[in-house]
Amino acid sequence: MAIDATEKPLGKVFTPDYQLSIPSFQRAYIWKRENILQLITDLQDACQSPETPYFLGSLILVREGECRYSVIDGQQRLVSLSIIIAALRDLEHDEEWMKLLDALIVEPGDKLRGIIAQPRLALRERDAAFFREYVQEGNLEALFDMSDEDCASNAQRNIRANTRQAYDTLSLMSEEERRRFASYVVNMVTLVIVTTDDLDGAHRIFDVMNMRGLPLTPSDVFKAKAISGLSPAAADLYSARWDDIMDPLGDDASRIEDFFSYLHLILTHTPATGRLIEDFLTGCLQSYIDRHSIESFIDGVLAPYAMAWRIIDRPSDTVLPDTVRGRLESLCDYRHDEWRPVAMWALVHSYRSLGDADSVFQRRGSHSARPGQSAADALEPHDRQRLDDILRLLERVTGMDTLNRRNAMIRRGHAASAIRDLDKGFPVHLVRGLSVSADDRAGALVRLHGEMQGDPELIRLLLIRANEQLAGARIPRPRSLSALPIMPLANYAASSFAGWDDDAHDYWMYRLGNMALAQGNDEQLNNLDDYIRRRNRLLLRADSRRFPLTSQLQDFNACTPQMVEHRQAETIRLLADYWDIRYDENHRDLTDNTPERLAVDAAKPSRGSQRVTIRQVVAAGLLIPGETLVWERPRKGERWTVTVTQDGRFRLEDGSEYTTPTAAARAAGGHSAGLDVWRRTSNGEKLSDIWKRYRLLGR
Known part of the structure; x- marks a missing residue:
């Protein structure tokens, strides 16, 4: 069994010398938001000493052929580093920097040298195409537009959540800080590459490196x-x-x-x-x-x-x-x-x-x-x-x-x-x-007014704070406590929510007013599309009824936009009172202000990875009412066209209208990645590129 071990910077690992793949027997990508956030934080800290290398551990690889290796240990770090680089690339304005970052995770190919264009890291078969299409190839806007239901596995949900976390964290840096950070990651973050040509030997190495010897603390x-x-x-x-x-x-x-x-x-x-x-x-x-x-x-x-x-x-x-x-x-x-x-x-x-x-x-x-x-x-x-x-x-x-x-x-x-x-x-x-x-204060209030999609931990914390403020005391929490939506995500048009139009449903779906604390998890509401049944399930356990904002649901026999708006306003006021941010220096009640008015007073508001709407893009002049977009599937002989409406919707040829590109794509051809399929008929520009330009305007 030949073993080779060398220490290399990341910039020498993400090269044509290493074509990496995750074997099918390996576990899936399991890192959570807190893991990738900790990695970014650690790298930010290390970056403050730019001449000092940062050792990120070892990779154990099995040689499968010339430059081809299976990853036995190191998958979580490699995937997470690829996500970080993809986020840096998406936040970059300079074409040269974008190309350099892109080349770290996608081999551009070289016909002269016989190098095929392909991602440098291939995940397990179930998740490889998802990771390649949305992260490695740079379709982050389409990824941000997805919901958990659009992901086919837990690994894909982790990829989506961690990409949003990385994007949000890195977007708070200045352009100069991001470039210093990127340069440090590529040149000073090092890994020990342990390679062998024997799978059994690789597992023995893994056991020795992980089970024997305790380094000094x-x-x-x-x-x-x-x-x-x-x-x-x-x-x-x-x-x-x-x-x-x-x-x-x-x-x-x-x-x-x-x-x-x-x-x-x-x-x-x-x-x-x-x-x-x-x-x-x-x-x-x-x-x-x-x-x-x-x-x-x-x-x-x-x-x-x-x-x-x-x-x-x-x-x-x-x-x-x-x-x-x-x-x-x-x-x-x-x-x-x-x-x-x-x-x-x-x-x-x-x-x-x-x-x-x-x-x-x-x-x-x-x-x-x-x-x-x-x-x-x-x-x-x-x-x-x-x-x-x-x-x-x-x-x-x-x-x-x-x-x-x-x-x-x-x-x-x-x-x-x-x-x-x-x-x-x-x-x-x-x-x-x-x-x-x-x-x-203003920035916090703007965030409380906005969408909370993709951050269930924060929603849960905010609802705990609001409920305890209303109760005037700390409330004992059941072992399993979740923030659950009052409205169903889908199939609402045929239920007691049929009176909701698409705009109102999409607007309130991921806001605090639509959330309630309850013992258990979201599986208890699966397949319940009627308000009374959902409400009764939320109120089923006494531990859920301890929370006054949840208990209030029993006073409403119908869920209307006015009811959710009332809950939103009450929740924000309770949180503003809890943190003592409700009044300004002149004793004016800031919760009476609109989010737009508050945003004027907030320093450097950042959109982060929050979902962008058609209406916002139209208002910014990046889509023009009346213009058409097309989705073509030549192999299937299918072609769909949508028209941009004055009020920020996509109208299909049958006259139906949708507030998101994903909803329009799903209605037309059953595809969930709406930003990835629609293109301008005028110049072929992808919708995801238009969405990215809009996001860049906000920074």
């Missing part, structure tokens, strides 16, 4: 450095002390790295650069070593902040005051955790000797305090109001960052700014990292 490195300067007796004592502090944090290396990264931010007011070990040793630990006071670091810094980390991980298991637990539990609802350093600072600076307060996790009345210290002193904040204010404002700014799609660098910047001002003793209301600007 940052905690191991820092502990060794810290203990090395102590006397033998002190070294034994504080080595055990270090282990006692760190062991309860678990053995997940990435979480331990996050802890030290955030501790570095707290102590230096500077986010880590991607070189955590070097940064922490020089910026945090070295000064204690130089002063021969490493004991004070372990007892006075490491211990209390590790305890704060544990409290944040399990706030409901603590005996801290109800308000503190509630605030922390609310913060834990967010998918991002850059708020953690501020919460850690607030806990450490609010509880005396937190590092010794193991009783935080014990039952009330059973805790023991240090000699000379009462349990009440250990577990009662010395400034309850300041702690509550910090956590309340921290949750508010975290909510604004989430709604405004702030990237991880901005969120960490907010945390660093907040801790810097708190360390200076600023009053909480003057702490810059905890403030919300008029732009932030």
Whole structure:
């Protein structure tokens, strides 16, 4: 069995030297939005040190022929990197940059050298054509226009969701930042390529690389450095002390790295650069070593902040005051955790000797305090109001960052700014990292008014917040809680929703007013196209009826546009009140404003990957009322024509009208990718290219 291992930058992997394919026996693409978001965030961090390579692990390949390889390990990263590059290509304006990015994921071919034009990575047979057509070949607009029902597998749904996530995240960068990011990914992100000509041997290599050997964690490195300067007796004592502090944090290396990264931010007011070990040793630990006071670091810094980390991980298991637990539990609802350093600072600076307060996790009345210290002193904040204010404002700014799609660098910047001002003793209301600007407020309200398609986690969070604001208290949540649509996605024309026209249905389908919290998942509403039956199913369980916005449905025997509009307005008002963004500096109620009026006040509004409508494109002058588009299928001898109407619809030759290209394509020929099939009769331009031009106008 011949084995070869070489380290190469990504730009040397996505070349004609490696024609990669995923064998049919491999699992499907399973990465979720949070996985690809974490990858982009990690690469953004690493990009801040452009001369330092970023090692992305190993690829295990089986040689199948000249330049052809099967991927045994590395599929998730390769697919995700291809998605990131495809999003960068779609966001690019410069033709040369677009061609360079395109060549990374699609081999352009070279007749002279006998190289065939084809994608550099082929997925399993079931998903290969989907990935090639929509991601590798650049039909992202058609992908964004799809719904989950248009995807034939979970892998395709993951591809769609992750492409939207990558596009949204990268679209928040400036053009210069994206190009620096792209250059870093291509030239400085490295992989160890392990190749063999034996499948069994490849699996043995995989087992060895993944099952044997445990690399040192940052905690191991820092502990060794810290203990090395102590006397033998002190070294034994504080080595055990270090282990006692760190062991309860678990053995997940990435979480331990996050802890030290955030501790570095707290102590230096500077986010880590991607070189955590070097940064922490020089910026945090070295000064204690130089002063021969490493004991004070372990007892006075490491211990209390590790305890704060544990409290944040399990706030409901603590005996801290109800308000503190509630605030922390609310913060834990967010998918991002850059708020953690501020919460850690607030806990450490609010509880005396937190590092010794193991009783935080014990039952009330059973805790023991240090000699000379009462349990009440250990577990009662010395400034309850300041702690509550910090956590309340921290949750508010975290909510604004989430709604405004702030990237991880901005969120960490907010945390660093907040801790810097708190360390200076600023009053909480003057702490810059905890403030919300008029732009932030307006942008958040615009997002609340808009479509929420493709982000069920955010919809669920928003509905929880709105329901709890209406209830005036935290509501116990069932194990399985989903945000489900009141209206059916399809077949509504033949049901109790028949009075809805296409425009109203499409407008409200993915907005908050059409969503309700219920125990269970969306399968319980499958095949229910009648409002009463859907409502009764939503209200079936007592755990669902706990949520007042869901319970209100029993007061309506019909679902009308006016009812959904009322729910939308009420939900937005509740959320605006929850985050205290309802009124401006002149005490004017911003929820009375239209989204268009709010958008004027929002800084750099970004459309991201949100679905574009025919009406928007017509209003922008990129489609002209009266012009025709055609969809031809020469092999089947089929040809359909649509006319663009004045009010932003597609009219088929039979007179039926549709508000989306996909709906028109489905009605004509049963095809779901409407943006990919319709072309201008005047010049053959693809509809997806027109949609992309419209999206670029918004940036």
